[in-house]
Amino acid sequence: MKAPAPAPPVATVLAFDFDGTLHDPAGQPPVPAGFFELIQQLCREHAMAWGINTGRSLPFIVEGFAESRFPILPDWVVAREREIYFRSPRGRWLPHDTWNRTCAQQIHGLFKRLRKLLATIRHVVEESTGAEWLAMDGEPAGIIARTEEEMQWIIGQVQTLTRDEPLLGWQRNSIYLRFGHRDFQKGSSLAAVARHYASGPANCFAMGDSHNDMEMLDPRHAQMVACPGNALAEVKHHVTAVGGYVAQAGYGAGVIEAIRHFFPTQSNIT
Ligand SMILES: [Mg+2]
Known part of the structure; x- marks a missing residue:
């Protein structure tokens, strides 16, 4: 597929x-x-330009838009925390070819080099826990734990085993973990989206609730950050520490609250 044409500047x-x-x-x-x-x-x-920055794959987030009856679609999507797509005027999802290809190549090369290390991690996880190891096309290594506590234990092991491999990153969301490349996560992906729109961190707003949102809730990528009232305590602490906004309300109501905080409008929508 062709790369999307450069977008007009978006503040x-x-x-x-x-x-x-x-x-x-x-x-x-x-x-x-x-x-x-x-x-x-x-x-x-x-x-x-508004978008969804998610751990879901593209088909799964598109399904989410349909299930949730989105009356309008976002301008862009980051899928699997790292693949960028822009909506065409006809509603098709066009990949950010340069970014997505570089990301796939970097991850492929890294995972090839770390084959033995990943096999060791898999062995530890399968020997010591009831967690499931995932390996499939487009998703070379991931883990689904049975509980948050089990995932916490696994994270501890992963931290020890990967101490000497700074390029190996991972994204955790509750009981799910996805191995990846340190340089391709929600934060760096958001920065690439902003560059596409000729924008930058000072004009980026990001909002998330979980561990895998931490990179995009970083002032290096977004200087307006927020989390909903149902966010993890760690996320709330981080958002507060960087001068962001912790909404009182949870989920979508919290999102509305945060948008109103950063972008006052003439609206009387409640
Ligand atoms: Mg989340």
């Missing part, structure tokens, strides 16, 4: 994590209608 880039931030599986609806109304109003009043 502000908004990045939302999906599961646990914008999307509440128990919500009716899972993403509040007020969010879309507010985003549409903001986009009318300011030059903005």
Whole structure:
């Protein structure tokens, strides 16, 4: 596929994590209608590009948009915390070819070099826990633990075993862990999206609830950061420490609250 044409300059880039931030599986609806109304109003009043920065694969997040009945689609998506796609005027998802190809090559090369180390980690996980090891096309190494505590134990082992391999990164979201490359995560991906729109950290807003959001909730990538009221305590602590906004409300209502905090509008949407 061809790389998307350079986008016209956009002053502000908004990045939302999906599961646990914008999307509440128990919500009716899972993403509040007020969010879309507010985003549409903001986009009318300011030059903005909004997107979803998620651990889901592209097909799975597209499914999420349909299930949650998104009345409008985001301008961009980061899938698997590292693959960038831009929405075409016809609603197709066009890959950021340069970024995605570099990312895939770097990960392939790294995992090839670290084959033995990953096999050791797999052995420890399978010998000592009931966690499941995942290896498939596009997802070379991942773990699903049975509990948060089990994942915490696994993280401790991984930290010890990978001490001498700074390029090997991992993204944790609850009981899920995905191995990857240190340089390709939600933060660096958001920075690449911002560059596409000729924007930068001072004009980036990011909001997330979990461990795998920490890199994008970093002032090096986004200087307006927030988390919903249901975020992990660690995330709330981090957001507070960097001068961000911790919403009182959870999930989508918290997202609306945070947007209103950073981008006051004339709106009377409640
Ligand atoms: Mg989340």
